[in-house]
Structure formats: structure tokens, C-alpha cells
Amino acid sequence: MKKKNLAEGNNEVTGLWANVFKRLKKSKTSMFGLLIVIILLFTAVFAPLMAPHDPIVGQLALRHNEPSMEYIMGTDSQGRDVFSRILYGARISVEIGIISVGIALILGTAMGVVSGYYGGKVDTIVMRFVDIMLAFPTILLALAIVTILGPSLTNAMIAVGIVNIPRFARIVRSSVLSVKENEYIEAAISIGCTDFEIITRHILPNCLAPILVQSTLTIGTAILEAAGLSFLGLGAQPPISEWGSMLADARGYMRQAPWSVMYPGVAIMITVLGFNLLGDGLRDALDPRLKE
Amino acid sequence: MSVLLEVKDLKKYFPIKKGSFFSKHIDYVKAVEDVSFILNKGETLGIVGESGCGKSTTGRCILKLIEPTDGEVKFEGRNLSVLSKNEMRSVRKDMQFIFQDPYASLNPRLTVGETIMEPMKNFNIGDKESRQKRVEELLDVVGLSPYHATRYPHEFSGGQRQRVGIARALSANPKLVVCDEPVSALDVSIQAQTINLLKDLQQKYDLTMIFIAHDLSVVKHISDRVAVMYLGSIVEISDYKDLYAQPLHPYTQALLSSIPKPNPKAIKDRIILEGDIPSPTNPPSGCKFHTRCRYVTEICKTTKPELRKINDGHEVACHHVTD
Numbered sequence: 001m002k003k004k005n006l007a008e009g010n011n012e013v014t015g016l017w018a019n020v021f022k023r024l025k026k027s028k029t030s031m032f033g034l035l036i037v038i039i040l041l042f043t044a045v046f047a048p049l050m051a052p053h054d055p056i057v058g059q060l061a062l063r064h065n066e067p068s069m070e071y072i073m074g075t076d077s078q079g080r081d082v083f084s085r086i087l088y089g090a091r092i093s094v095e096i097g098i099i100s101v102g103i104a105l106i107l108g109t110a111m112g113v114v115s116g117y118y119g120g121k122v123d124t125i126v127m128r129f130v131d132i133m134l135a136f137p138t139i140l141l142a143l144a145i146v147t148i149l150g151p152s153l154t155n156a157m158i159a160v161g162i163v164n165i166p167r168f169a170r171i172v173r174s175s176v177l178s179v180k181e182n183e184y185i186e187a188a189i190s191i192g193c194t195d196f197e198i199i200t201r202h203i204l205p206n207c208l209a210p211i212l213v214q215s216t217l218t219i220g221t222a223i224l225e226a227a228g229l230s231f232l233g234l235g236a237q238p239p240i241s242e243w244g245s246m247l248a249d250a251r252g253y254m255r256q257a258p259w260s261v262m263y264p265g266v267a268i269m270i271t272v273l274g275f276n277l278l279g280d281g282l283r284d285a286l287d288p289r290l291k292e
Numbered sequence: 293m294s295v296l297l298e299v300k301d302l303k304k305y306f307p308i309k310k311g312s313f314f315s316k317h318i319d320y321v322k323a324v325e326d327v328s329f330i331l332n333k334g335e336t337l338g339i340v341g342e343s344g345c346g347k348s349t350t351g352r353c354i355l356k357l358i359e360p361t362d363g364e365v366k367f368e369g370r371n372l373s374v375l376s377k378n379e380m381r382s383v384r385k386d387m388q389f390i391f392q393d394p395y396a397s398l399n400p401r402l403t404v405g406e407t408i409m410e411p412m413k414n415f416n417i418g419d420k421e422s423r424q425k426r427v428e429e430l431l432d433v434v435g436l437s438p439y440h441a442t443r444y445p446h447e448f449s450g451g452q453r454q455r456v457g458i459a460r461a462l463s464a465n466p467k468l469v470v471c472d473e474p475v476s477a478l479d480v481s482i483q484a485q486t487i488n489l490l491k492d493l494q495q496k497y498d499l500t501m502i503f504i505a506h507d508l509s510v511v512k513h514i515s516d517r518v519a520v521m522y523l524g525s526i527v528e529i530s531d532y533k534d535l536y537a538q539p540l541h542p543y544t545q546a547l548l549s550s551i552p553k554p555n556p557k558a559i560k561d562r563i564i565l566e567g568d569i570p571s572p573t574n575p576p577s578g579c580k581f582h583t584r585c586r587y588v589t590e591i592c593k594t595t596k597p598e599l600r601k602i603n604d605g606h607e608v609a610c611h612h613v614t615d
Contacts, residue, residue, distance in 0.1 A: 182396050182397075183391045183392075183393055183396040183397040184396065184397050184398055184399045186352075186357050186389070186391070186397075187389065187391060187397050187398075187399075187457075187460070188399075188410075189357055189384075190355055190357055190384055190387075190388060190389045191384065191388070191410055191411040191414055191460065191463075191464070192381045192382075192384045192385065192411065192414040192415055192464075193410070193414055194381070197414070201399075201402070201410075202399050205399075205401040206399070206400065206401055
């Protein structure tokens with residue numbers, strides 16, 4: 001009897017997240033988004049096994065070949081297989097998404113928590129700084145940062161990460177402010193928690209929902225921004241097969257080889273769409289007002 | 293009997309601010325003003341009063357959950373108001389708080405077991421095994437089952453959650469427990485259970501309690517002494533028997549007459565208080581109660597009555613009470 005109860009208890013422990021997933025499943029568009037994200041991740045991991053040709057070395061004799069059975073998305077100006085390059089590009093996009101959002105998430109959350117938890121003058125200073133960052137157009141700010149650091153894929157990721165800090169700082173701050181007012185925070189003080197324990201054990205876990213949604217949505221925009229930087233020649237350097245730089249390379253031959261421009265563009269669009277749909281779905285699924 | 297807690301001239305003023313960076317203090321809400329009392333070991337002090345009279349603020353100031361503006365709180369002879377944040381943390385082991393709202397006072401992301409274990413972890417009591425054992429013991433003591441430890445708060449009812457809150461407060465073996473309206477968010481049937489539980493626990497663990505409530509009949513059941521607060525100050529403090537048998541302050545009389553009586557044929561002599569409770573930002577001069585008092589005279593409007601000893605253990609702040 002007791003054992004059974006214990007098992008039941010464990011079953012319900014996972015209930016919180018299982019419930020969210022159940023609600024997520026109800027929405028077809030967010031499941032579509034999830035599917036795209038899963039395909040992207042799968043492609044990123046297994047690109048070397050899936051790619052039919054070398055993405056870096058091409059045969060100049062085969063340049064600007066139309067899509068065929070051998071080259072299903074055609075070849076580019078260097079005679080490289082566009083399809084293989086797109087598969088490898090998924091790797092870089094995932095890398096960009098995770099690293100730049102990671103940078104934005106860690107720094108932004110730290111800033112948001114500090115200003116939300118301590119309030120007062122600290123809050124005013126941090127948030128005015130964030131306002132200043134928000135006043136710059138993102139791509140312009142990213143451009144400035146990459147120009148300072150020098151053009152490379154790593155620096156593009158850092159730049160995109162920094163540009164996205166304000167979003168996280170603001171969202172985390174506002175949820176910290178609302179969570180902080182709960183009585184269980186006061187309870188945590190009275191049972192002798194340090195500020196650090198209160199933040200990590202009691203505040204942050206309860207701010208998880210908006211942070212998760214924001215991260216998913218930001219991965220989409222981060223990929224887009226990084227592709228933009230690469231397109232301008234400030235991100236991935238040739239011959240790395242990054243979608244943005246593929247677009248830039250093929251731009252000059254749009255008339256002769258439209259496929260070499262079209263497919264990387266479509267890849268970017270579908271990926272960003274996938275993350276956005278998933279993010280929107282998560283936001284709805286995590287909304288506490290929808291709890292049955 | 294030894295004194296466990298001594299509160300002297302406790303004040304809490306909340307500033308009303310305007311602007312964020314170059315803020316200006318416009319005015320103050322005087323939530324608690326010159327509250328003094330002594331609490332002996334093993335005693336239960338009930339604090340009653342209307343909502344907004346500063347009962348909860350008093351409780352929170354004693355535990356320094358909010359910083360008092362002025363005054364002294366002495367716990368076992370140690371003045372808490374001069375302690376730093378770190379020093380205060382070690383004192384907190386001996387003084388715990390039970391919250392009003394069982395839905396807001398438990399972290400939804402922690403299991404009940406983790407919640408109850410947390411004070412022991414923070415105050416370095418026992419090892420992992422003994423803590424686990426104590427969690428089960430505490431769950432049993434408050435009337436829950438050991439298997440509840442792995443569950444999350446949202447799977448419990450209000451009454452059960454309040455029991456978890458009580459278990460958390462007891463987990464570090466405190467000497468003083470401040471209960472801030474622990475039953476006002478619960479159903480009447482659950483209220484009685486919870487109060488009886490608190491009463492049993494007090495005897496079992498030899499606790500000293502401050503029991504804050506706005507319901508006199510609830511307080512009567514559990515308290516040794518009762519303090520009546522009005523607009524941030526104590527107007528009467530006395531043995532519970534004395535207070536209920538012979539209320540001296542007009543405000544206490546009015547409060548007592550408002551307790552519903554089970555006998556419908558009993559003669560109703562309710563004292564109806566006129567008007568609203570005045571704003572604590574701008575309290576009335578002299579006796580704060582004079583705007584609503586039946587016996588008001590000139591002296592009440594000008595001179596503030598001090599808390600006077602009438603007989604052993606009965607103090608009242610009114611000009612019209614004679615020895």
C-alpha cells in the first residue's frame with residue numbers, strides 16, 4: 001500500500017512539466033515548430049553522414065549546375081553541392097543559436113536578477129544601462145561590436161549574444177519583481193537562507209517559464225542576426241558553409257543560379273519560423289492562467 | 293518564569309515615496325507606533341485588532357523580516373536591532389514565522405520534503421539521514437503522512453499546506469513562533485483542527501508563541517495573554533480570562549460585543565462603532581480612538597493616554613479607566 005502511494009507520488013512529481021507538454025501537443029502549429037527544431041538538431045548532429053558531397057571542396061567544372069538527381073539543390077559558383085552545404089550550415093546555425101543565446105541568457109539573467117532583487121539605485125543604474133543598449137538598432141550594435149573584435153564566426157556569436165542581453169535582463173527583472181513579493185520568499189529569509197540561496201532556490205526556478213520562452217524565441221532571431229552579419233562578411237569566413245555567407249556568395253549569380261541563393265534563404269526562413277512557432281506555443285502552454 | 297522576548301517602543305513607519313532616482317519622502321504610514329510588551333517563556337500572546345492596525349507588521353518587525361524604524365527587540369537578552377544580516381541569520385534558528393496564506397507561503401517548485409528540510413540544511417542541523425527522519429517525524433506530528441514528502445504543494449489543500457508551513461517552522465526546533473493569522477485563509481472546520489494542532493505542538497515542544505488574529509474567539513482558545521491593537525498601538529493587554537470577563541478599554545468592549553453568540557435569545561448588547569478606522573498616515577491627536585469612542589471627552593482629544601497597570605497583568609491605555 002505504502003509502496004504504491006510512493007510510486008503515485010513520483011508519478012505526480014513529473015506532472016508539472018508533463019502538463020505543459022500535454023498542452024503544447026494540443027496546438028498543431030507549435031508541434032510543427034517542434035518538428036522543425038528536431039529536424040534541425042538531427043541534421044546538425046548527423047550532417048557528415050547525410051551529406052552526399054564535400055561541402056568545402058568543389059569541382060569548378062561543375063559550377064552552376066542545375067538541381068539534378070546527383071545535386072538535388074544544384075551547385076554554387078565553386079561547384080560545391082548546395083544541399084551538402086546547407087546540411088553543414090545547420091550545424092553552425094545550431095552552434096550560433098546555443099552559444100549566443102547562452103551568452104545573452106547568462107549575462108542578461110544576472111543583470112535582471114541583481115536589479116530586480118536588490119532594487120533601488122542598483123536597479124536604476126542597471127536598467128538605464130539596458131535602456132541605452134536598447135536604443136541602438138540591434139544589427140548596428142552587432143556591427144559595431146564585430147568591427148571592434150574583428151570579423152569571425154566566434155566574434156559574430158559574441159556580438160549577437162551581447163545584443164540580446166537587454167531582452168533577457170528586462171524579462172528576468174520583471175519576473176523576479178513579481179516572484180519576490182510572494183510569502184515564500186519571506187519564509188526563505190526567516191528560515192535563514194542567504195541571498196544567493198534565495199535567488200537560486202526560490203526565485204529563479206519560479207521565473208523559468210518566461211526565460212524558457214524568451215530563449216526559444218531568441219534562438220530564432222539570433223540565427224537571423226548572425227546570418228545577417230555573415231552576409232555582410234563580418235561573421236563566418238569562407239569557405240565555412242554558413243547560410244548567411246552562402247547567400248552573400250551566391251548573390252552575384254542570382255540570374256544564372258537562382259537555386260544557390262534560394263535554398264539557403266529558405267533554410268534560414270524555415271529554421272527561424274520553427275523556433276518562433278515553438279516559442280509561441282511554449283508561451284501559451286506555460287501560461288498559468290490556462291491551468292485546469 | 294524567564295523573559296524570552298522583550299519589545300520596547302517598537303516603531304515602523306513606511307515612507308510614501310515619489311520618484312525613483314531622486315526620491316522624495318512625502319509622508320509616512322505609521323503602521324506600528326510605540327508597541328511594548330514582554331513575553332515569558334512558554335507563554336502564548338494573542339494580538340488582535342482590525343485589519344490594517346499593524347498586527348502583522350509588529351510580528352514581522354520582531355523577526356526582522358522587515359526592518360523596524362525604531363525601538364528595541366530583545367530576544368533572550370540580545371538586542372536584535374543592532375545585529376547585522378549575518379548575525380541575524382544565526383538567531384533565526386530560534387524564531388520562526390507561520391504565514392497567513394498557505395497558497396503563497398510554499399515554494400511551488402520544491403517538494404514538501406525539501407521545504408521542511410530546508411531550515412535544517414541552512415542551520416546545519418544533523419546529517420542527511422537524520423534530517424530525512426525528522427521530516428517524516430514532523431509530517432506525522434502535523435497530521436500528514438511520510439509519503440507526502442515527495443509531493444508538490446499544488447497537490448495539497450489549503451489546510452494541508454498550512455500544516456506543511458507549520459512543519460517547516462518547527463523543523464529547526466525554534467523557541468519562539470510567530471503565527472500571523474494562520475487560520476484566516478482556511479475553512480471554519482479546518483480552522484479548529486489547525487488551532488488545536490498548534491496548541492498541542494506548543495505543549496509538546498514547549499514553544500513560546502505570538503498568535504496574531506483578527507478573530508477574538510480564535511485567540512481566546514489559544515492565548516495566555518491577549519493584546520488588543522488599534523491603529524498601530526496596543527490599547528489593552530491582559531490575561532485572557534481578565535480581558536474576556538472584564539474588558540476595560542472601550543475598543544476592547546466593542547470588539548468583544550461583536551463576537552457572535554450561539555444563543556439567538558441572548559440579549560444583544562452590541563456596541564456599534566461609528567465611522568471608519570482613521571488613516572494611519574495622519575492618525576488622530578491624543579487618544580487615537582477618540583474619533584469613534586462612546587466616552588470621548590476633551591482630554592482624549594489632546595493628551596495621549598499611556599499604557600497603565602490597573603491590576604496584576606492588566607494594562608490599559610485609556611483616560612477613563614480608574615483603578
